[in-house]
Structures are given as structure tokens and as C-alpha cells.
Amino acid sequence: MKLYNSLTRQKDEFIPHEPGKVSMYTCGPTVYHFAHIGNLRSYIMEDVLERYLRYAGYDVTRVMNITDVGHLSGDSDDGEDKMLKGAKREKKSVLEIAKFYTDAFFADCKELNIKTPDVVQPATGCIDEFIHAIEVLLKKGYAYEAGGNIYFDTSKLKQYYVFNDFEEEDLAVGVREGVEADGNKRNKADFVLWFTKSKFDDQELKWESPFGLGYPGWHIECSCISMKYLGEYLDIHCGGIDNAFPHHTNEIAQSEAYIGHEWCKYWFHVHHLNTNSGKMSKSKGEFLTVSLLKDKGYDPLAYRFFCLQSHYRKGLVFSYENLDNAAVAYKKLIARIAALAAEAKKTTVDAAKLAEIKAPFAAAMDNDLNTSLAVTALYDVLKTDASAATKWQAVADLDSVLQLDLIAKAEAQAVPVKEETGLDEATTAWVEERIAARAAAKKAKNYAEADAIRAEILAAGIEITDTKDGVKYKKI
Numbered sequence: 001m002k003l004y005n006s007l008t009r010q011k012d013e014f015i016p017h018e019p020g021k022v023s024m025y026t027c028g029p030t031v032y033h034f035a036h037i038g039n040l041r042s043y044i045m046e047d048v049l050e051r052y053l054r055y056a057g058y059d060v061t062r063v064m065n066i067t068d069v070g071h072l073s074g075d076s077d078d079g080e081d082k083m084l085k086g087a088k089r090e091k092k093s094v095l096e097i098a099k100f101y102t103d104a105f106f107a108d109c110k111e112l113n114i115k116t117p118d119v120v121q122p123a124t125g126c127i128d129e130f131i132h133a134i135e136v137l138l139k140k141g142y143a144y145e146a147g148g149n150i151y152f153d154t155s156k157l158k159q160y161y162v163f164n165d166f167e168e169e170d171l172a173v174g175v176r177e178g179v180e181a182d183g184n185k186r187n188k189a190d191f192v193l194w195f196t197k198s199k200f201d202d203q204e205l206k207w208e209s210p211f212g213l214g215y216p217g218w219h220i221e222c223s224c225i226s227m228k229y230l231g232e233y234l235d236i237h238c239g240g241i242d243n244a245f246p247h248h249t250n251e252i253a254q255s256e257a258y259i260g261h262e263w264c265k266y267w268f269h270v271h272h273l274n275t276n277s278g279k280m281s282k283s284k285g286e287f288l289t290v291s292l293l294k295d296k297g298y299d300p301l302a303y304r305f306f307c308l309q310s311h312y313r314k315g316l317v318f319s320y321e322n323l324d325n326a327a328v329a330y331k332k333l334i335a336r337i338a339a340l341a342a343e344a345k346k347t348t349v350d351a352a353k354l355a356e357i358k359a360p361f362a363a364a365m366d367n368d369l370n371t372s373l374a375v376t377a378l379y380d381v382l383k384t385d386a387s388a389a390t391k392w393q394a395v396a397d398l399d400s401v402l403q404l405d406l407i408a409k410a411e412a413q414a415v416p417v418k419e420e421t422g423l424d425e426a427t428t429a430w431v432e433e434r435i436a437a438r439a440a441a442k443k444a445k446n447y448a449e450a451d452a453i454r455a456e457i458l459a460a461g462i463e464i465t466d467t468k469d470g471v472k473y474k475k476i
């Protein structure tokens with residue numbers, strides 16, 4: 001499989017550190033608010049990557065953090081703490097906010113068929129690990145104390161800006177409008193590993209540490225949580241493209257300084273869901289959530305389908321018109337699969353043909369997870385001359401990755417036909433009700449009405465016969 005790697009800026013052949021196994025880390029949500037559907041685009045595409053790696057036969061272990069402390073509203077260690085901001089807004093404690101929005105996040109994931117990672121670790125559960133890593137970084141000379149905080153010293157690295165999009169001169173850290181420069185920093189790109197009360201007196205969650213009572217910076221959590229569960233060699237690190245700098249750049253800096261060798265080989269970044277006025281965010285424009293889409297009558301999986309129709313490395317423009325188009329196409333796709341249902345039960349699966357019609361799907365996914373081509377490959381499966389059972393099986397297999405509930409929805413839509421009567425469910429219910437009414441009429445000696453009901457049933461193309469075992473009926 002080839003994957004675009006933000007580190008090498010090209011499509012690289014994917015070769016995991018340990019053959020057959022993949023360690024995968026995903027930056028989890030900051031749980032101070034609901035996830036918007038832009039955040040969820042990233043998690044959908046990461047989910048597809050994980051599921052495809054499993055489909056391709058890898059044994060995947062995936063870890064995700066939950067940011068419940070330390071993420072400031074400015075990515076460069078400035079502004080308010082996002083969690084504290086959420087708690088103030090809702091007049092709740094930080095832990096209450098974290099619990100509520102973590103649950104809400106996983107409820108959204110469930111609606112979108114996003115699998116929960118093997119390990120989900122809130123940052124507040126790993127404070128000892130952060131402290132230990134910071135102590136090592138201090139000991140190795142990669143960190144320093146200033147003004148009560150501990151900073152990572154980026155000048156100690158041979159190369160800091162790994163994702164080449166960022167030129168040093170463009171990064172005027174601390175001189176953005178309205179943001180005061182942090183005078184404690186030795187270099188403008190340095191970042192905080194540990195804050196103490198010297199910076200934010202109103203921080204609700206604080207821990208004792210050798211550096212003073214305080215709390216961790218945002219970046220350290222992902223390095224430590226990843227290494228705790230996945231060791232010193234990480235295969236794939238995922239996140240939205242806005243995480244590439246400074247978050248992932250800082251993760252690499254501190255992780256590699258800590259372990260002394262290369263840490264993560266492949267960096268997978270999902271590009272943004274945009275609106276017509278730019279990147280979707282929680283503070284700008286309509287706050288688009290899964291619940292809002294549901295309230296408006298959309299099936300959340302129509303949104304998943306919408307995301308799959310485009311490549312993860314391209315910006316995707318959200319509009320209700322675009323979503324409507326995807327929703328219509330999704331419904332039609334299900335109807336086409338449903339039309340195969342009856343025939344699929346009568347035919348058999350041809351294993352060789354199955355492998356043949358599934359191959360284009362794998363080819364699309366092997367080429368940097370080209371989901372839009374993979375969706376085309378799914379339509380092509382329906383067009384082949386394979387038996388209905390073979391097509392049905394191919395759809396089921398492809399859907400183990402795409403996760404559009406295609407089989408369950410097609411089955412629910414397919415009209416079940418009773419073998420003996422040749423009638424579908426709705427007609428069966430109707431005829432049984434009429435037969436009961438006829439029996440009641442007969443019992444009341446109302447033979448005229450009983451005969452009228454028999455005629456009514458006959459007019460609907462159904463023949464009824466009185467037998468010693470009761471009334472039998474079948475399509476004429």
C-alpha cells in the first residue's frame with residue numbers, strides 16, 4: 001500500500017516497523033464542546049484507514065488521547081485554556097465538561113460508524129508519564145525552566161521544522177495581533193512542557209510536580225500516551241492538517257529528543273472540511289454537529305458517504321446542496337443493492353469471481369486511500385456479470401471498510417417474499433387481516449359479508465382455500 005507521508009512529502013510504500021502489525025496513533029478531541037462535522041471528517045477518514053489496514057490483513061493497534069487539560073485557545077501556548085473556557089461557559093467543573101463532551105464525541109462516532117480505538121486515554125490520567133518525560137528532557141538539556149514554566153528548547157535540535165510547509169521566518173510566534181510575546185522563551189518556536197501557577201492562576205486542575213504545582217502543555221500528552229501504549233516506534237500518526245504545525249512538529253521534537261532516535265515513520269493528515277467562507281470551526285458560522293444534521297432529517301451515514309466521495313488530501317466544501325446530492329446517491333445505492341436481495345438468496349458465491357470484482361477496490365485504497373475511486377469500484381461491482389450472491393458478498397466485504405451499513409439497509413428495504421404464498425410482507429398482513437374478518441363474519445352468520453371479503457381478496461389476485469388446517473392462501 002502506498003500512503004502519502006507528510007514527512008517525506010511523497011507517497012511512500014507502507015512498511016510497518018514489525019511485519020504484519022501496525023501501531024497507529026490519533027490525536028483525539030479537545031473535549032470542551034461538541035465535535036463539529038469538520039472534526040468528524042478527520043475521524044471518519046482515519047477510521048477508514050484503520051479498517052482498510054485490517055482488511056489488508058494487518059493486526060492494528062490504535063490509540064487515541066482525549067485532551068482534557070492544557071490545550072490553549074492559541075496553538076502557540078497563548079490564550080485561554082480551552083477546557084476552562086468550556087467550564088466557565090457552562091458553569092460546570094472541568095471534569096464535568098470533559099465527561100459530558102467525551103460521551104458526546106463517542107455518541108457521534110457511533111452514529112457515523114467510527115470504531116472506538118483500542119485504547120482511549122484521557123490526558124489527565126497520565127500526568128506521571130508527562131512529568132517523567134519532562135524530567136528526562138531537562139536532564140538531557142532539551143528543556144529549560146523560565147518564569148516558573150518548563151519550555152522545550154527548539155534550538156537544541158538539528159532540525160525542528162519537519163513539515164516543510166513552515167518556514168522559520170513565517171512563524172512569528174508571540175507577535176500575532178493581540179497576543180503578548182512570551183518573554184520567557186529563548187527561541188520564538190520554543191513551547192511549554194509544563195505550566196505553573198505563575199502563568200494561569202485560575203487553572204482548575206493542577207498537579208504537584210518537581211517543577212511546581214501546575215499542569216502540562218498540550219503537546220507532551222500525545223508523545224507520552226503514544227509511547228506508553230505503542231512503544232518507541234510508531235508506524236502511523238494521524239490528525240487533521242491543522243495539527244501538523246505546531247502540534248505534530250512539537251510532538252516529534254520532544255519524542256525524538258526523549259528517545260534519541262526516529263519515532264514515527266508515516267504522518268497521515270486529513271485536509272479540512274470547509275464552508276464557502278473558509279475552514280469550518282467551532283467559533284465561526286453555523287455550528288454543524290451530527291445532531292443538527294439528524295434534526296434536519298439527514299442520515300448521519302449520508303454524511304459519511306459524502307466524505308468518502310472525496311480524497312482525504314483535498315479540502316472538502318460543505319454545503320447542504322452537496323450533502324443533499326450525497327444523500328440522494330446514498331439512497332439510490334441502497335435501493336440498487338436491495339434489488340439484488342431476493343436473487344442473492346437463490347444463487348451461490350463464486351470465489352474466483354468475488355476476488356476479481358473486489359480487486360479494483362483494493363487497488364484504489366492501496367493508492368493513498370483513494371476512497372472516491374473505491375466508491376466507484378463499489379458501483380462497478382454492481383455492474384458486473386457476477387451472480388447476485390457474488391455481488392452481494394462483495395458489497396458486504398467492501399462495506400466492512402466503508403461502513404455505510406449497506407447490507408443492513410438493503411435487507412431492511414428489500415421486500416421479503418414468502419416462498420409458499422409469493423406475497424410480500426405488507427400484502428401478507430393485509431390478507432391475514434381480511435381472512436380474520438371473513439371468519440368473524442361467518443361466525444356471526446353474516447355469509448353475504450364473508451363472500452364479499454372472499455371476492456375482495458380474489459380481486460387482489462389472491463386465492464383462498466378452506467382446508468381442515470385452516471384457510472390457505474396464495475398468489476394466483
Ligand code: AMP
Nearest residue numbers: 029030038039042239240243272273280
Ligand atoms: P480538536 O477537538 O480541536 O482538538 O480537533 C479534533 C480534530 O479535528 C483534529 O485532528 C483537528 O485537526 C481536526 N479538525 C479541526 N477542524 C477541522 C476541519 N474543519 N476539517 C477537518 N478536520 C478538522
Ligand code: ZN
Nearest residue numbers: 027028222247
Ligand atoms: Zn496530538
